[in-house]
Amino acid sequence: MPNADVHSQVTVVTATLTAVIGQYQRTGRIEINSVAFGLLSGAFASLPDWIEPAIHPNHRGFFHSWLVLGAVGYGVYQLYHWQPETGLGELARIVLLGVGIAYGCHLLMDARTPKSLPMF
Numbered sequence: 001m002p003n004a005d006v007h008s009q010v011t012v013v014t015a016t017l018t019a020v021i022g023q024y025q026r027t028g029r030i031e032i033n034s035v036a037f038g039l040l041s042g043a044f045a046s047l048p049d050w051i052e053p054a055i056h057p058n059h060r061g062f063f064h065s066w067l068v069l070g071a072v073g074y075g076v077y078q079l080y081h082w083q084p085e086t087g088l089g090e091l092a093r094i095v096l097l098g099v100g101i102a103y104g105c106h107l108l109m110d111a112r113t114p115k116s117l118p119m120f
């Protein structure tokens with residue numbers, strides 16, 4: 001199992017790149033809020049292990065499954081393309097993208113281990 005530090009580092013890099021590239025594609029510039037988004041997402045890198053703590057080798061249940069990874073990926077895709085009309089909507093989009101990307105990165109890293117992920 002990748003440890004919490006590795007989960008955080010990979011999440012921060014992935015989320016920051018997603019935010020910076022997405023913002024540049026939409027606006028043609030890069031602002032500090034996209035970098036802050038990436039850094040904040042690292043706080044959620046261990047969310048799946050908060051839900052299903054790694055207290056034994058078979059801790060990966062439903063919330064560590066391929067099914068949940070697919071659902072999270074679909075949600076992140078939809079959020080990425082959502083264009084809210086209010087500032088509150090944009091804030092919600094950014095926060096949920098950070099949580100979703102952090103969750104997905106965690107599951108992808110766990111999937112690369114010999115135990116991988118359960119289907120459901």
Ligand SMILES: [Zn+2]
Binds near residue numbers: 049064106110
């Ligand atoms: Zn995990």
